[in-house]
Amino acid sequence: MGCLVWGAACNPAPSPHWTADLAIEGATILTMDPSRALYAPGTLLIKDGAILALGPQDSLAGQYVATRRLQAEGQLVLPGLINTHCHAAMVLFRGLADDLALQDWLQFYIWPAEAEFIDSLSVRVGTQLAMAEMIRGGITTFNDMYFYMDEVARAAKAAGMRAVIAEGLLDFPVPGSPNPEQGLARTRRLLEGYQNDPLITVAVGPHAPYSCSSGLLQQADSLARRWEAPLHIHLSETRTELADIARPYGGLSPPAYLDSLGLLGPRTIGAHGVWLSPADIELLAARQVGISHNPESNMKLASGVAPLVALRQAGVKLGLGTDGAASNNNLDLWQEMNTAAKLQKVHLEDPAAMEAYAILLMATRGGAQLLGLDQQVGSLEVGKRADLQIVDLQGPHAHPIYNLYSQVVYALRAGDVRTVIIDGRLVMEDRQLLTLDEASIFRQVDSLAGHIREKLLAP
Ligand SMILES: [Zn+2]
Structure with missing residues (x-):
């Protein structure tokens, strides 16, 4: 039965x-x-x-x-939310420079800040701050791409959080890796070091089709295949990216270009997927690629609106992500659910587009499937790992309840999450974090922010 x-x-x-x-x-x-x-x-x-x-x-x-x-x-038990795309330590740059054109934002603020201030210590404390925020908002798994990912893995294990981690691979020097070979070597060490880890899954993270050479993309892909690891890559995020790929590669779209190199497969996680043609969507579905939808980042950077309904109709695996806090500016998947639903409705002028259940599915079991973790987490079923949140239903905005899915997506919020359990371990109880020392994290982050402010915002 x-x-x-x-x-x-x-x-x-x-x-x-x-x-x-x-x-x-x-x-x-x-x-x-x-x-x-x-x-x-x-x-x-x-x-x-x-x-x-x-x-x-x-x-x-x-x-x-x-x-x-x-x-x-009087409380609601839900699966823990799954953040399918983020750069956790970028919380350090939250609000550093907003309301700028993407290129100015990157060139004058984010890249100089990363070059000067991102090291193993800042990645550790930044990730701890990000995890405190995510746990408080009921997130139990995050899919992270950044630098010094050995620090992220250690910090996540210490905090009891589940994480998929990918060392960001780019053609040019990045924090911790003066060249892509070093990034690949870091990735190999992580793959070896975290085999069969209960909380950490190592992915391979070529940053994007436009920031990696064809050779680097193929090296990353063969490493991911050898280890049967997820491949996490930014994909079709901006209109500029379409032109930047089409020009040198005979008019190919970013997905078609990656496919020509063999990068599209069931373990490929494409972040954003905003600028996709019907042919691209068909290709992603055929290759069983998953897309992480990051609506707030796409809105803030004016990247565009992802064709979520068409992706869903084509059967593409879908998850929700926050992206880095510098382009959001928080790591709140409750807000992201609300925004994802409403953005599609207004964009398509169709209030029936992306109903609440479909959105919550993206933030839970759908996200787990995208990360290849659906046998372990994403829903509350016998035998799965116990990753869950207990949410307060006592607030005025929680009354009355006719439809729980609607309540979750349109009325409840991150602050309603009271207790969080990951892998059976209590990591927050009655709003009290049990595995992270917030006061110490805030002190370290504020001190680091003082240096960043002095260097980049001094008159
Ligand atoms: Zn991103």
């Missing part, structure tokens, strides 16, 4: 004596599993970091013992 919505528990063979490490009791549980199962009130049991059982509270009552119980009446 399959799972029943509002019905019988979706569990393995019934046992009167489940022994759980943690029981979450009394909450409304929105599983985001393929059957859209919803339990109100429900119980969810966690053992050894995985979901042991979940279902209606009545059917599980008396069936288990638990080392710890969390009473969650």
Whole structure:
């Protein structure tokens, strides 16, 4: 018998004596599993970091013992959100320079700031700040591309966060890698060092078709294939990129160009996908490429509006991302969900475009699928790792509730997230971060920002 919505528990063979490490009791549980199962009130049991059982509270009552119980009446349990594209440590440059043309922003602020201030220490503290913000907003997995990614991996493990990490590979010197060979060597070391890690997945990260030579793209691809690793790349982000690729490569679009080099496949994660023709969309679907949609960054940098509805109709895997905080300016996927839905509606002049369920799916199970992690996370199902958030439903903006998916996408917000569990471990409880020392992080970030301000903003 399959799972029943509002019905019988979706569990393995019934046992009167489940022994759980943690029981979450009394909450409304929105599983985001393929059957859209919803339990109100429900119980969810966690053992050894995985979901042991979940279902209606009545059917599980008396069936288990638990080392710890969390009473969650009046709260909503959801899968942790999955940020499918970001540059976490760029929180250090949040608000450094806004409302500028993209080229000026990069050339006069971001690149000089990165050249001078990005090192292993600043990446560590920047990533810690980013993780504090993400955990507070219910994000349990982030897909990161930046520099000194060994620091990101260490910081994520220490904070108990799940991360997919890619050392950014570019043709020119970048922090930590004076040439692309060094970037590839860093990537190889990460791939070797984090095999079968419970929290860290290593991806290969050629930055973009316009910032990597064909040779570098192919080297990155063969490394990703050898290790069966995800390949994370910016793709068709701006109109300029179309011209920059078409000119030297016989009029090819960025996806067609990457395909000619063999880079498009089921493990390819394309960030943005704004400027895509119908033929590009068909190609992405045929190659099973996933697209990370980053609407707020696309709006702030005036990049354009991604053809989300057409991508979805073509069956392209879709996730949501924040991009770096410097172009957003926060790492809040609740806002991103809200924006993603509304942007499509106004752009297509169709209020029915991208309904709430489809948007929440992108931020949870869809994102997990994009990252190749859907067997482990993305929905609340028996046997999956316990990555979840407990969200308060007591605020005035949470009343009344007719449709939970609508409530999540259009009314609730990051500040409503009270408790976050990753891989079965409590990382935030009642708004208290348990694995990150915010006061110390803020002190270090503010001190670093003082130097950045002095160097780049001095009159
Ligand atoms: Zn990006």
